[in-house]
Amino acid sequence: MKRMLSGIKPTGQLHLGNYIGALRHFVESQDEFEMFAFIANLHCITVPQDPAELQKNLRDCVALYLACGLDPKKATIFLQTDVPAHAQLGYIMCCHTYLGELNRMTQFKDKQAHGETNLSGGLYTYPSLMAADILLYDADYVPVGDDQKQHVELTRDLAIRMNNRYGDLFKVPEPLIAKTGARIMSLSDPSKKMSKSDETNKGCIYLLDTEKQARKKVMSAVTDSLANVHFDPENQPGIANLMQIMSSLQNDRPFGEIEQEFAGRGYGDFKRAVADEVCAKLNEIQGRYNEILASDVIETTLKDGAAKAGVIASAKLAKVQKAIGMEIVSK
Numbered sequence: 001m002k003r004m005l006s007g008i009k010p011t012g013q014l015h016l017g018n019y020i021g022a023l024r025h026f027v028e029s030q031d032e033f034e035m036f037a038f039i040a041n042l043h044c045i046t047v048p049q050d051p052a053e054l055q056k057n058l059r060d061c062v063a064l065y066l067a068c069g070l071d072p073k074k075a076t077i078f079l080q081t082d083v084p085a086h087a088q089l090g091y092i093m094c095c096h097t098y099l100g101e102l103n104r105m106t107q108f109k110d111k112q113a114h115g116e117t118n119l120s121g122g123l124y125t126y127p128s129l130m131a132a133d134i135l136l137y138d139a140d141y142v143p144v145g146d147d148q149k150q151h152v153e154l155t156r157d158l159a160i161r162m163n164n165r166y167g168d169l170f171k172v173p174e175p176l177i178a179k180t181g182a183r184i185m186s187l188s189d190p191s192k193k194m195s196k197s198d199e200t201n202k203g204c205i206y207l208l209d210t211e212k213q214a215r216k217k218v219m220s221a222v223t224d225s226l227a228n229v230h231f232d233p234e235n236q237p238g239i240a241n242l243m244q245i246m247s248s249l250q251n252d253r254p255f256g257e258i259e260q261e262f263a264g265r266g267y268g269d270f271k272r273a274v275a276d277e278v279c280a281k282l283n284e285i286q287g288r289y290n291e292i293l294a295s296d297v298i299e300t301t302l303k304d305g306a307a308k309a310g311v312i313a314s315a316k317l318a319k320v321q322k323a324i325g326m327e328i329v330s331k
């Protein structure tokens, strides 16, 4: 069985972009692949966090993984810091990453370009840690949204570099980027991606939004004056984004079908239909989320997940350390 691995940072609340771009693919893949899904709590402290809020987000994040349909009997679900090999191999990967490579990473460059000050060293070297996350498990595939593709490509380069230098250590992974929904845009500004760091709070639908909040955000989504439900991301980015959301929530329904259904009808009708679809999904997720929070399934899931992941990760770390010559081998 091929192996698949992905992680999500527990910064802020998970949103519809995370669900459509990443989580739903984890769920769809868990029968076909050996799935590893982890909460990237080392990655999230690359930017300042409020401790109490972070702690709450961690629980919510696990609960939402499960509520979205990840099944701990099929997938290995764990917290990154419960498996210390991530930080250990992360450091080793960092020592094999060139500054030029880190300088090319657009996520860091964007933050710098926005004039953000006091960016941390951890944020800069984060792609090396992400490479370790993936390579520890010999993952074949890494399902991520569009913004993470560059990091998975760097992971491939690092794997090849280390394999050349030290012998066959790592499987070279492939990113899996969905055709639809890999980049869900903000509802209030369709030129930006839907993100946890949405200051206005109008463009991002959180998985734990109330029905009223979610509906209001969809109904006030920025569109255009062409009055035509047509998939044209260049000229009608707002409508194209709503179509992506609808299509993804309806099992990747073809855009042509959506265009036909709403031909000659106003944007109001279309937005109401998108809002219905979004609210139905949120209702389903939140129903399960509340049951999960009231049970002890989070604790047992993480304990079992860390045990399973830990065995694989420590064996790989030991192999790497030995290959590099970092161990004393007894005579």
Ligand code: AMP
Residues within 6 Å of the ligand: 007, 008, 009, 010, 017, 018, 019, 020, 021, 022, 023, 143, 144, 145, 146, 147, 148, 181, 182, 183, 184, 185, 193, 194, 195, 196
């Ligand atoms: P993050 O919230 O940055 O930790 O992202 C977790 C996962 O969700 C990654 O695979 C991202 O690529 C994906 N993701 C985040 N935002 C979006 C978005 N607006 N559209 C699609 N996928 C997204």
Ligand code: TRP
Residues within 6 Å of the ligand: 005, 006, 007, 008, 009, 040, 043, 129, 130, 133, 134, 142, 144, 148, 151
């Ligand atoms: N960097 C990813 C993000 O910001 C999260 C992540 C960390 C990840 N390690 C990973 C994703 C390994 C896939 C595989 O969304």
